[in-house]
Amino acid sequence: AANMAKSKFDYVRNFETDDTCLRNCYIVVRLDGRNFHKFAEQHSFTKPNDDRALELMTRSARSVMEELEDIVIAYGQSDEFSFVFKRTSTWFKRRASKLMTHVASQFSSSYVFYWKEFFGEQPLLYPPGFDGRVVLYPSNRNLRDYLSWRQADCHINNMYNTVFWTLVQSGGLSTTQAEDRLKGTLAADKNEILFSEFNINYNTEAPGHRKGTTLIWEKRDEISTKRTTLPGGEEADVAVTRSRRRVHAHRCDIIGEAFWAEHPDILEG
Numbered sequence: 001a002a003n004m005a006k007s008k009f010d011y012v013r014n015f016e017t018d019d020t021c022l023r024n025c026y027i028v029v030r031l032d033g034r035n036f037h038k039f040a041e042q043h044s045f046t047k048p049n050d051d052r053a054l055e056l057m058t059r060s061a062r063s064v065m066e067e068l069e070d071i072v073i074a075y076g077q078s079d080e081f082s083f084v085f086k087r088t089s090t091w092f093k094r095r096a097s098k099l100m101t102h103v104a105s106q107f108s109s110s111y112v113f114y115w116k117e118f119f120g121e122q123p124l125l126y127p128p129g130f131d132g133r134v135v136l137y138p139s140n141r142n143l144r145d146y147l148s149w150r151q152a153d154c155h156i157n158n159m160y161n162t163v164f165w166t167l168v169q170s171g172g173l174s175t176t177q178a179e180d181r182l183k184g185t186l187a188a189d190k191n192e193i194l195f196s197e198f199n200i201n202y203n204t205e206a207p208g209h210r211k212g213t214t215l216i217w218e219k220r221d222e223i224s225t226k227r228t229t230l231p232g233g234e235e236a237d238v239a240v241t242r243s244r245r246r247v248h249a250h251r252c253d254i255i256g257e258a259f260w261a262e263h264p265d266i267l268e269g
């Protein structure tokens with residue numbers, strides 16, 4: 001074709017470096033909101049967990065999974081989301097920069113596109129950004145440990161934030177006083193403060209706050225009604241069951257064996 005003709009400038013293409021991801025590894029892309037501490041403040045996120053923001057993150061991650069190929073699981077908490085491409089993926093010839101930028105831009109544009117569904121009339125004050133990185137994990141154990149690491153991070157931060165904001169919002173402490181009160185405390189101490197002083201059982205706090213959100217593809221039966229014409233000629237609604245593959249959200253432990261035993265197809269081989 002005429003537009004394939006070479007020009008004397010074509011040599012510059014050779015300056016592009018190879019960033020093909022090693023074969024047979026899971027490709028993880030992790031996004032994190034840029035300066036979301038400030039973003040949360042400016043958009044009056046409720047502390048410690050703004051559910052509108054968490055649901056918008058989840059909605060955007062769902063869009064990434066639905067629009068891009070080969071993502072088998074995604075895990076999110078706070079202003080971050082990790083996406084795992086299956087080991088055998090050949091999408092974009094496994095080029096790291098292509099995969100990462102497609103994930104980041106699909107996510108960012110979705111965050112803006114769906115903002116209104118979660119924040120209603122509250123305006124989005126400026127365009128948010130997300131950084132991305134690519135990490136390769138060669139074994140199922142490594143990948144599970146990666147996801148466990150993110151969920152453990154969610155747990156530690158959420159426990160701290162829950163006690164901190166309870167001390168401030170219900171205990172009347174200033175933020176500095178709450179910070180001092182929590183210095184050097186262990187998980188057991190934090191549980192104790194919540195329970196004995198505020199009658200809060202941490203384990204019954206919202207699962208989405210404690211565990212983050214895990215998105216996977218699942219085939220489930222769905223019942224819908226279909227209008228059909230009966231032999232007699234009259235119209236009627238009949239129930240039709242069909243199995244559909246969709247992205248489903250889980251807010252459960254993914255560190256232990258149970259989740260993986262229930263969904264053995266996520267990790268092949």
Ligand code: ATP
Nearest residue numbers: 033034035036037040045048049050053054078079
């Ligand atoms: P960086 O650009 O380095 O990532 P950052 O300000 O985004 O800086 P993070 O460590 O990513 O820092 O922390 C994200 C911050 O965003 C949290 O500490 C919290 O203040 C805020 N945040 C994110 N999501 C929520 C939410 N759903 N509810 C309340 N606050 C949130």
Ligand code: ATP
Nearest residue numbers: 003004067068069091092093098099101102105106
């Ligand atoms: P890929 O995802 O591989 O990039 P693509 O369809 O985006 O596929 P490109 O080679 O990037 O392919 O070409 C972009 C195409 O978008 C153009 O060929 C043209 O059809 C269309 N396009 C982009 N900008 C304009 C524009 N301003 N006016 C009209 N058409 C446009």
Ligand code: MG
Nearest residue numbers: 032033034035
């Ligand atoms: Mg950060």
Ligand code: MG
Nearest residue numbers: 032033036079
């Ligand atoms: Mg951030």
Ligand code: MG
Nearest residue numbers: 032078079080
């Ligand atoms: Mg973060």
Ligand code: MG
Nearest residue numbers: 098101102105
């Ligand atoms: Mg293009």
